[in-house]
């Protein structure tokens with residue numbers, strides 16, 4: 001729900017530059033490249049002399065800039081402000097949409113390059129007269145990088161290039177298989193990539209696909225190796241070997257950075273330095289030596305201990321553990337005097353064993369900071385309706401779609417001063433993004449603009465949808481704020497305290513192109529109340545799949561949601577003393593949750609199953625329930641409760657409520673007898 005992306009009069013104006021190349025950059029040497037006819041490809045750019053890796057080939061200012069997906073008429077309007085000569089140049093560019101689109105838009109779509117923006121809804125597309133001659137390659141030897149300060153696209157070589165060799169960058173996600181890449185390029189550019197990788201014979205192409213898919217898989221898997229640095233390093237080494245074989249230099253940076261972090265985690269600072277040096281070298285080729293990322297790597301190279309995974313033991317870590325404990329375990333257990341809290345307080349050293357005795361320091365929980373790879377979603381502005389985020393490809397349940405840091409966070413109780421204080425600490429770019437965000441309270445005089453924006457876009461940092469606990473802070477996130485609301489969401493955000501980021505995950509399988517939606521409010525309320533809360537707080541009428549139901553169907557949905565809440569409350573408050581009834585309710589809850597598509601609640605019901613078994617001293621069954629609760633929790637919330645679940649799985653008897661009910665023999669969640677009767681057998 002965000003109206004901030006309606007193009008303002010200023011940003012929809014095309015910007016024109018009579019000088020399209022940047023002459024004030026010394027290192028750029030345009031003598032190094034020349035336009036040539038390339039077999040099967042039309043015109044292309046080739047090296048006019050041998051070129052070393054990392055050289056700046058070209059720094060070009062855009063000829064024409066428009067908001068993404070412009071119409072034919074908006075392109076014509078922009079062109080009408082150009083000289084005759086410039087118009088002629090534009091219409092001489094290649095057009096791969098000749099059979100489908102009008103000439104102006106056909107040429108634009110064939111040649112436009114995205115100008116990345118920290119807010120994807122504000123991305124623009126631009127035409128570069130010379131750079132549009134670069135052909136596509138799925139093993140590119142050129143990287144492009146937008147420099148907003150110079151207002152120019154910078155092109156650098158990724159590897160040494162011989163004289164006469166063609167220079168290409170990638171038009172698509174190079175980790176896709178040949179079929180996926182073909183589909184993407186055909187959709188976006190309406191032509192078939194004829195690069196050396198795409199032209200391999202079928203057998204070699206299959207081998208290449210296999211390598212690329214493995215790299216993509218390893219990229220995801222490394223994220224889960226925070227506690228197993230050795231395993232993580234092994235995966236990184238395989239990925240780096242495959243990247244070499246596929247001549248894909250882009251992704252090396254990210255794996256080197258992961259390797260650096262694993263080394264820092266185990267205090268191996270000399271190897272950490274060697275890895276981060278490589279990250280720095282590659283980032284100089286991909287983004288340039290003056291880019292933020294290259295500077296960051298250089299800083300870590302000089303002082304690996306500066307990295308965030310190496311933190312002093314501070315209260316926030318313990319606080320976050322306690323919050324995690326309270327996250328799903330029954331509320332009453334999270335009271336300060338409970339045995340669980342005590343266990344956490346006195347046994348924290350056991351949770352994080354990597355204490356550097358000499359330094360008297362302790363490592364932060366093992367979660368890696370990853371370089372973003374935004375290939376999973378697209379943000380599209382919708383005229384007069386803000387923006388919508390949709391899946392850029394098929395997503396599987398549990399997949400992380402996005403990890404995002406907030407512009408800033410504030411305590412729930414806040415006033416104008418608090419918001420101004422938060423803004424004061426932001427840099428000018430963040431401030432601008434903040435003021436560009438939607439404010440649905442602008443009709444009321446009671447709220448200032450700053451407060452209104454926060455009220456509209458604030459996302460709880462640490463919400464616990466299972467127990468109804470409310471997070472104590474809210475944050476403003478540029479991309480997450482663009483994800484619209486649904487009362488049957490397919491995305492769930494989890495606040496990860498130790499990295500201070502929100503992770504948006506797919507809560508079910510999502511098809512490419514499907515809109516991504518998260519829940520802004522308590523979705524267990526009946527429809528009428530949901531609509532009222534949404535109208536009061538966000539000024540819109542929800543038209544999600546659950547809200548468009550009418551009559552009996554709507555009443556049935558309300559009834560199911562009310563009942564889910566009822567069972568949750570009863571079990572969270574520890575009122576489920578009757579084991580038979582408790583199990584019937586767990587089973588009913590799981591069924592209702594599935595019917596309503598509210599999978600975020602699965603893990604709570606599996607946890608109740610665990611509670612009943614552990615309380616009845618059936619620790620074998622309890623373990624099975626705990627595994628199920630852990631796995632379903634992980635799919636929706638990531639590893640936020642991993643430590644606690646590991647303990648419960650390893651030793652269910654350590655659960656504070658264990659043995660509090662008469663001893664009984666029960667069933668695990670997958671037991672056929674449980675499924676058919678829903679009742680355990682008495683001992």
Ligand SMILES: [Zn+2]
Pocket residue numbers: 136137138139181193194195196197198
């Ligand atoms: Zn290709």
Ligand SMILES: [Zn+2]
Pocket residue numbers: 486487488530542543544545546547
């Ligand atoms: Zn709705």
